[in-house]
Amino acid sequence: MCRELKREPTWVAAIRLAMLEGRVDAEAVIEEANLIPGRERTVCDVLSTMAERDLLRPIDDGTYLPGPVLLHSDRFELDFTNASNGGAHRWKSSV
Numbered sequence: 001m002c003r004e005l006k007r008e009p010t011w012v013a014a015i016r017l018a019m020l021e022g023r024v025d026a027e028a029v030i031e032e033a034n035l036i037p038g039r040e041r042t043v044c045d046v047l048s049t050m051a052e053r054d055l056l057r058p059i060d061d062g063t064y065l066p067g068p069v070l071l072h073s074d075r076f077e078l079d080f081t082n083a084s085n086g087g088a089h090r091w092k093s094s095v
Helices: 010-021 026-031 042-054
Strands: 056-060 063-066 086-093
Touching: 010 026, 010 042, 010 063, 026 042, 042 056, 042 063
Parallel strands: none
Antiparallel strands: 056 063
16 A cells, blocks of 8 residues: 555455445445546456456446455455454554
8 A cells, every 4th residue: 555645556445345345346446545536447447357357247337246256265254343444454453
């Protein structure tokens, strides 16, 4: 993640949204990754590449569900109860 700008890679935001929200589209990824406006084409390219690699599964124009690679990644035992509203990469302090 680019700490100075509080941005993260598009693919990280896409995976988080797919797993936590159950679906992902370019607009949601732009918001989640805190990208500057005008990055829609780049985000769409990333999402389509992820679909080609079976990480995401397209359901209609620009909307994706988690694909078989994510669903069978054996990551369902992860504890997301500490994930903040700002993203799963920011953890609440237990202190």
